[in-house]
Amino acid sequence: MIKRKLRKPSSSRHLPAVVLSGCGLAATSLLAQTTPASESTETSASSDATLPALVVTGKPTVLYHAQSSSAALFADTPLIETPFSVGVYTEELIEDQRAFTLKEVLENDPSVAIQMPGGFYGNQTLGLRGFQMSNFNGYRIDGLPMIQTVAPYLDDKSRVEVLKGPAALRFGFMPPGGAINLVRKRPTEDLSTSLQFDVDTFGSLYSQLDVSDTVKDGTFGYRLVLAADEFDSFYDNAGGDRRMGSLFTEWKPTEVLTLWSSVGAQDLTRNGYYGPMVTSTGRVLDTGVKTNIMQDWTRNDQEIFDAAIGADIQFNEDWKLRASINYQDTSRDSRLTFPYSVQENGDFTEGSLLTDEPFTWESWGGSIHLEGNFETGSLKHDVVVGAQYFNYDTYGERSSPTVGSNNAYELNPLPVPTPVSWRVIDFQYKEMGFFATDTVKFNETWSFLFGGRFGRYENTYPSDPASDDTVNDWSPTVALMYSPIEKVHTYLTYTKGLQDGGFARRAASNAYEPLGVQESEQLELGVKTEWYDGRFSGELSVFQIEQDQATLDPVTSVDSFNEVQRHRGVELALRGKLTEHWQAGLSTMLLDAEQVDSGLTPQYVPEYQVNLWSVLDIPVIPGLALTGNVRFVDKQYLDQSEQFATDRYSVVDIGARYRFKAADTDWTLRLNVQNVLDERYYESGEYYSGDAGYLAYGAPIAATFSVKVEF
Numbered sequence: 001m002i003k004r005k006l007r008k009p010s011s012s013r014h015l016p017a018v019v020l021s022g023c024g025l026a027a028t029s030l031l032a033q034t035t036p037a038s039e040s041t042e043t044s045a046s047s048d049a050t051l052p053a054l055v056v057t058g059k060p061t062v063l064y065h066a067q068s069s070s071a072a073l074f075a076d077t078p079l080i081e082t083p084f085s086v087g088v089y090t091e092e093l094i095e096d097q098r099a100f101t102l103k104e105v106l107e108n109d110p111s112v113a114i115q116m117p118g119g120f121y122g123n124q125t126l127g128l129r130g131f132q133m134s135n136f137n138g139y140r141i142d143g144l145p146m147i148q149t150v151a152p153y154l155d156d157k158s159r160v161e162v163l164k165g166p167a168a169l170r171f172g173f174m175p176p177g178g179a180i181n182l183v184r185k186r187p188t189e190d191l192s193t194s195l196q197f198d199v200d201t202f203g204s205l206y207s208q209l210d211v212s213d214t215v216k217d218g219t220f221g222y223r224l225v226l227a228a229d230e231f232d233s234f235y236d237n238a239g240g241d242r243r244m245g246s247l248f249t250e251w252k253p254t255e256v257l258t259l260w261s262s263v264g265a266q267d268l269t270r271n272g273y274y275g276p277m278v279t280s281t282g283r284v285l286d287t288g289v290k291t292n293i294m295q296d297w298t299r300n301d302q303e304i305f306d307a308a309i310g311a312d313i314q315f316n317e318d319w320k321l322r323a324s325i326n327y328q329d330t331s332r333d334s335r336l337t338f339p340y341s342v343q344e345n346g347d348f349t350e351g352s353l354l355t356d357e358p359f360t361w362e363s364w365g366g367s368i369h370l371e372g373n374f375e376t377g378s379l380k381h382d383v384v385v386g387a388q389y390f391n392y393d394t395y396g397e398r399s400s401p402t403v404g405s406n407n408a409y410e411l412n413p414l415p416v417p418t419p420v421s422w423r424v425i426d427f428q429y430k431e432m433g434f435f436a437t438d439t440v441k442f443n444e445t446w447s448f449l450f451g452g453r454f455g456r457y458e459n460t461y462p463s464d465p466a467s468d469d470t471v472n473d474w475s476p477t478v479a480l481m482y483s484p485i486e487k488v489h490t491y492l493t494y495t496k497g498l499q500d501g502g503f504a505r506r507a508a509s510n511a512y513e514p515l516g517v518q519e520s521e522q523l524e525l526g527v528k529t530e531w532y533d534g535r536f537s538g539e540l541s542v543f544q545i546e547q548d549q550a551t552l553d554p555v556t557s558v559d560s561f562n563e564v565q566r567h568r569g570v571e572l573a574l575r576g577k578l579t580e581h582w583q584a585g586l587s588t589m590l591l592d593a594e595q596v597d598s599g600l601t602p603q604y605v606p607e608y609q610v611n612l613w614s615v616l617d618i619p620v621i622p623g624l625a626l627t628g629n630v631r632f633v634d635k636q637y638l639d640q641s642e643q644f645a646t647d648r649y650s651v652v653d654i655g656a657r658y659r660f661k662a663a664d665t666d667w668t669l670r671l672n673v674q675n676v677l678d679e680r681y682y683e684s685g686e687y688y689s690g691d692a693g694y695l696a697y698g699a700p701i702a703a704t705f706s707v708k709v710e711f
Contacts, residue, residue, distance in 0.1 A: 063583050063615055064093040065537065065575055070143065071161035071181045072170060073437065074322075074384040075371040080528045083449055083479035083491035085541045085571060087111065087162040087587075091185075094154065096615075096627055096657060098198065098672050098704045100206065100229075102126075102152055105160050106180070107631060110589040110609035111571060112162065114684045117696035119238065119273035120336060122300040123151045128177030129164055129545060130567045130593045130605040136392065136429070137174040137499070140181040142308070144326040145171075145365040145390045150302035153266045155208060156225040156246040158185040164571070165522045165543060166497025168475035169451045172388060172433045176497040176520035176545050184262055187221025187250050188212040193711055200704040203239075204231040214250075221250040233273065234700055235292040240270030240299075258312040265305045272298035272336045275682070277408050278693025279342045282644045285408045289680065289697050294337045295350075295403065297416055301333040301358070319372035326365050331358035335416065337403055342692040346408035352401055354419050359396030365389065369435075380441040391430040397422045424463055429500075431457040437477075449479040449493075457500060459514070469514035473498050487530040495522045501550065501561065508552055508559035518561060520547035536576030544568045549595060565602060567593040581617040586610070600642055604684070606634035623659040627672075628652070638687040649681035651698065670706040675699060 066088035070076045079086055087109045099105045103124040106112040111129050118124035126133050133139070135148040146152065154160075160182055163170065167179040191213040198206035206229040214221035225246050232239040246264030253259070272294045277285045287293075310324030334355050339348040369386025399419035406412055437451035452474065459469040479493040501518035504510045526541035545568075548561035569592065575585035588610040593602050610632040618624040630652050635645045655672035678701040687693035 062534065062537065062575055062577060064090050064585065064613070066090055066159065069161050071163045071179070073439075074143075074170070074369050074386065074435075075320075075382070080487070080489050080530060080537075081481075082528075083481050083493045083526070085111075085164040085524065085526065085539065085543075087164070087573075089160045089162075091158045094157075094160075095708075096655070096670070097629065097653075098670065098706055100154070102154065102160065102180075102182075105154070106162070108587075108611055108613075108629075109162055110587050110611050111164050111178075113604055113606055113609070113636065114696075115604040116684055116686055117274055117694060119235070119275075119294075119696065120338070121149070121332065121334065122240075122268070122270045122272070122302065123149065126180075127604050128162070128175075128180075129543070129569060129589075130591055130602065131175045131177030131545070131547070132604065133177060133180070134175050134499070137172070138177075138179055140171060140179060141306070141326070142184055142310075142324070143171075143181060143367060144308060144324060145363060145392075146182070146306075147328055147330050147361045147363050147392060149359075149361055150300075150304060150330055150332050151268060152182065153227075153242075153244045153264070153304070154182070155227040155244055156185050156223070156248070156264060157182045159183045165493075165524060165545065166475075166495040166520055168455070168496060168498045169435060169437070169453050169477040172390070172431055172453070172455050173457055173498050173500055173517075175499050176522065176547050184246075184248055185210075185212075185223055185225070186248065187214050187223045189214050189218075194708060196706065196708045198229075198704055198706045201702045202232045202234060205229060206231070219252045223248045231270075234290060234697070234702070235273040235275070236290050237292050237294075237296050238271050238273035240268065242266065242268040256314045258314075259310070260312075261307075261309045263307045266303070268300075268302040270300055270302075271296075272300060272334075274338070274694045275685070275697045276695050277339050277342050277346075277348065278644065278685070278687055278695065279344055280690050280692060281344065282687070282689070282693070283344065284695065285342070285346055287408055289700055291411075293339060293408070293411065293694065295414060295416075298336050299334075300336070301331075303331045303358075305329045318374065319370070321368070321370050323368040324366070328361070328363045328365075330361045330363075333358040334398075339406075339408075339694060340688075340692045342408070346410075348406055348408060348692065350403040350406045350414065352403050352417055354399050354401070354416075356397045356399070356419070356422060359394070359398075359425070361392055361394050363390070363392035365391075378442075382439040382441075383437065385436040387432065387434045389432045391428065393428045394425060396425050398425065399423065426462050428460040428462075429457065430460075431455065445483055447481045447483075449477070449481070451477040453477075455498060459500065464512075467503065467512060467514060469500075469516070471500075471517050473517050473519075488527065489529070490527045491525070493522075493524045493526075495524075496520070497522065497545075497547070501548070504550075504559035505552065507557070509557040510559055515550055515559070515561060518548050518550075520545055522546075532576075536574070538574040539572070541571045542569070543571070551597070564596045565593070566596050567591060567605075581619055582614070584612070584614040586612050595640075600640065601637055603637050603640050606636045606648075608632070608634045621658075625657045627655040627657060629654075633683075636684070638685050638693065639689060641689065643689045644687040644693060646682045646685060646695070649679055649683075649698065651679055651681070652676050664711065666710040668706075668708040668710075670704075670708075672704045672706075673701065674704070675701045677701075 072084040113127040115125045115127045139146045139148045164178040166176040196208045208227040212223040228243045244266040250260045273292045306328040308326035313321040336353045342348040366389045371384045401417040433455040435453040441447040456472045461467040477495045481491045497520035501515035522545045524543040528539045530537040549563040549565045573587040593605045612630040614628045616626045637645045658669045681698045682695045683698040685695035
């Protein structure tokens with residue numbers, strides 16, 4: 001057999017090792033520290049003296065609550081005035097929860113569901129409002145596209161933003177559930193150095209160095225983050241290690257011009273892991289929470305190199321031009337196993353997925369837009385006009401030879417099989433879009449948003465030109481906003497979503513032909529409010545999303561978009577300061593999702609999720625706070641025909657945070673206990689009726705201890 005040789009990886013693939021050479025440090029995202037309520041209210045007085053009253057101005061600080069975001073609209077907009085549902089998960093929350101991965105952060109959002117086990121490629125698939133997110137089009141960093149075929153790093157990120165519902169206006173072609181945007185940390189005004197160290201009861205070690213400053217009379221700032229960790233898991237043989245580093249710079253040569261740049265890299269290795277198997281008839285072979293059904297030689301080697309530059313030009317108080325471009329080079333080298341034909345007695349056939357050389361994804365993205373405001377008579381306009389570009393190139397070869405026969409109750413070590421029938425994966429994707437929005441404010445009560453985007457994408461398959469596809473389409477967005485009183489904003493928004501519809505299924509008479517654009521529409525009614533001078537806030541939204549669904553015509557066997565998948569839901573979020581020392585929040589989503597013609601529930605869609613959090617300052621011990629989080633998650637079907645579903649579950653996490661100052665150094669100690677009730681549950685999985693399934697256990701009880709030093 002003559003096998004095509006994979007293109008040699010670019011030299012940038014070795015940069016993680018160069019960037020991180022000699023760095024034995026690691027840790028997690030830093031947070032902008034806030035003074036505990038107990039410290040800000042602590043006073044002392046003698047019996048014969050009276051201190052003068054302290055007058056405090058400004059809003060009370062509510063933990064974990066952001067005030068604005070650019071995830072929904074192109075300009076930074078107050079969240080209360082944004083006619084879309086947007087969740088923002090701040091650096092403070094990430095720090096308090098010791099959330100090391102994107103999955104752990106987004107477990108706080110009830111609109112986000114965990115889909116499929118994350119142990120196969122070492123990267124978690126997520127769903128948003130019941131629709132699976134695209135790893136190629138659904139994720140952004142500072143608004144620029146990010147390929148999520150490997151695990152992203154959060155060490156240098158200050159927040160995670162979740163735009164819910166069709167995001168075609170903002171980001172172009174993507175599934176209708178929404179988009180996830182990561183925001184980088186920026187330089188601090190003064191010199192700041194911090195070290196952070198973590199250890200957990202599974203044996204993971206984690207530490208980080210974060211150095212930042214602004215110098216030269218405020219004209220140049222930088223932020224350097226170096227991190228590394230050795231991590232382990234409750235699964236057998238599922239450990240790994242990671243190294244990362246990033247540098248962000250910001251230069252202001254003039255009063256009107258700001259230039260910024262970012263460069264980062266990560267090198268990660270982790271063994272593959274799956275939990276218990278499911279037989280062809282749907283019976284779980286529960287062999288224990290630690291069981292890893294993959295062979296010991298399975299692993300994923302992942303590398304990321306990314307770079308970005310941008311410029312902001314502030315022409316005057318009303319007009320600004322923003323431009324940015326990014327590059328990402330990602331690779332994943334895999335040796336993995338999976339079961340099929342699982343029998344009732346535990347017998348199964350073990351298959352594998354092998355790569356010859358690393359799969360590579362090389363991408364470019366760019367964005368430029370002008371934002372500003374003006375008046376026409378009594379009308380006030382906030383406008384944005386601009387363009388975006390995105391392309392990526394995928395290449396790799398893989399083989400799936402049989403490993404051999406095995407048994408779930410007596411897993412035998414088997415050697416790496418000899419590769420057969422290498423399959424070449426080679427395609428390019430290009431997308432461009434032109435957009436404009438105008439938010440017209442009629443008066444203090446009424447305003448209207450109109451936006452539109454013209455988009456075009458091209459799919460090119462060098463080995464199969466018949467599959468090439470070029471599509472142009474238009475996506476409008478309109479919103480009517482009404483504010484009956486101050487700090488109460490209501491909206492009614494219509495958005496049209498667009499995504500690449502993929503190909504006709506193999507059994508169709510038009511097998512593998514491009515299906516074209518898959519369209520969706522959302523109607524959302526919402527209200528956002530603050531009361532008691534910002535002490536409490538909340539959002540409520542009701543939405544319906546309808547998406548084209550491809551089905552096979554029983555007469556012609558043609559595969560096409562001729563049915564509809566409909567998701568109807570309610571989202572609610574409340575948060576506030578219940579007392580001077582106690583803050584809490586609640587968020588929930590109820591979702592009714594169905595394939596309209598069949599009446600079946602789509603896979604990986606829980607009908608409800610509820611999240612609760614609480615932080616209690618202990619005034620008798622200044623700097624001490626107790627934290628708690630609870631998640632309730634409904635069952636989800638793992639197939640499209642409602643043959644197998646996971647059970648509903650609830651998870652309780654508790655923790656404590658203690659801040660103090662010693663020797664002119666700020667210290668923060670944290671102890672978090674995850675799943676304190678040791679709930680046994682399956683968070684997701686895969687099931688193929690008549691063949692096999694495999695499940696992902698949720699983590700059992702574990703504790704993480706963290707030390708942070710700032711000086």
